[in-house]
Amino acid sequence: MTPLDQINALRTAIGGSIIGQRDVIDRLLIGLLANGNLLIEGLPGLAKTRAIKAMAKNLECDFSRIQFTPDLLPADVTGTEMYLQSDTGPTFQFQPGPIFANVVLADEINRAPAKVQSALLEAMEERQVTVAGTTHKMPPLFMVMATQNPIEQEGTYxxxxxxxxxFLMHVVITYPPLADEVEVIRLVRAEEQDLQSEKPSTKKPAPIPQDAVFAARAEIAAIHTSDAIETYMATLVQATRTPGEFSENLARWIDVGASPRASLALDRCSRTHAWLNSRDYVDPEDLRAIAPDVFRHRLTLTYEAQGEGITPDAVVQEILTQVALP
Structure with a gap:
């Protein structure tokens, strides 16, 4: 099997546990293949945690889940030096925390205070953790997938x-349509019957090996991006920084624009999107498809925009309308 065949098999396996939400599954795969971290937001019960666990279950990887709470400490995430008594005398030995895994689920990340949230910064950006002056590297395959609830604000940070x-992308999960909700009921009922049965009705496929992910990343690195597409990427980001040059609405809505990380994220995600669609080049539709996920958490809106009920997604759509296609 080619790397694309293996990743498509992973997509199918995740889809067996998640009804609908095709875009969400694709964003999980893009985050995995683009070697980035994801922030997943949605109302309670929309399968945020289930989607992440389904991907980890069908991938050959170490998975850990950190339930963020207000009393969590940084050492609960990164690990700490433990005092041990041995035959040769007392020593300190590093005990790794749950951050040392291939796929890390940071569940309800906004429930922990800033000190704990900042403990993730070095691991997410530098792929390492420093404890007691010693640096510990993360595994080659490493990504943080954080979830948060957008409506419950009491006791959150x-x-x-x-x-x-x-975060490479900010993915939003919405309510499923009626037909999908019926399928959700049937899927969970079938899973409950399998748990009660001595002989499960379906045989679980073998997990996709990590080598498939690394092979896919090598192919994605070779995806062609033309000069015109690179200019289009940079112009989209520039429109968030100098909005008055593109539209009066953008000038009223945007307070602070996107950082250079947005340009890098557009490049990585658009190449991955093209590869997942069996193309060896990036076209404008790849950028338009992933632009909301790349921009929505990087834009700071004005008080005027917030007062009018303007959302980051509406701002991104205005940017895509105002910036000319290459």
Whole structure:
């Protein structure tokens, strides 16, 4: 099997546990293949955690889940030096925390205070953790997938802009349509019957090996991006920084634009999107498809825009309308 065949098999396996939500599954795969971290937002019960666990279950990887709570400490995430008594005398030995895994689920990340959230910064950006002056490297395959609830604000700590920017994409999960909700009921009922049965009705496929991910990343690195597409990427980002040059509405809506990380994210995600669609080049539709996920957490809106009920997604759509296609 080619790397694309293996990744498509992973997509199918995840789809067996998640009804509908095709775009969400694709965004999980893009985050995995683009070697980035994802922030997944949605109302309670929309299968945020289930989607991440389904991907980890069908991938040959170490998975860990950190349930973020207000009393969590940084050492609970990164690990700590433990005092041990041995035959040769007392020593300190590093005990790795749950951050040392291939796929890390940071569940309800906005429930932990800033000190704990910042403990993720070095791991997410530098792929390493420093404890007691010693640096510990993360595994080659490493990504953080964080979830947050957008409506429950009591007892939560909004993520600082610096940490938001470190997420490759901000993925939003919405309510499923009626037909999908019926299928969800049937799927969960079938899973409950399998748990009660001595002989499960379906045989689980073998997990996709990590080598398939690394092979896919090598092919994605070779995807062609023309000069015109690169200019289009940069112009989209520039439109968030100098909005008055593109539209009066954008000038009223945008307070602070996107950082250079947005340009890098557009490049990585658009090449991955093209590869997943069996193309060896990036076209404008790849950029338009992933632009909302790349921009929505990197834009700071004005008070006027917030008062009018303007959402980041509406701003991104205005940017895509105002910036000419290459």
């Amino acid at each position: 909004p993520l600082p802009e610096a940490q938001m920017d470190r």
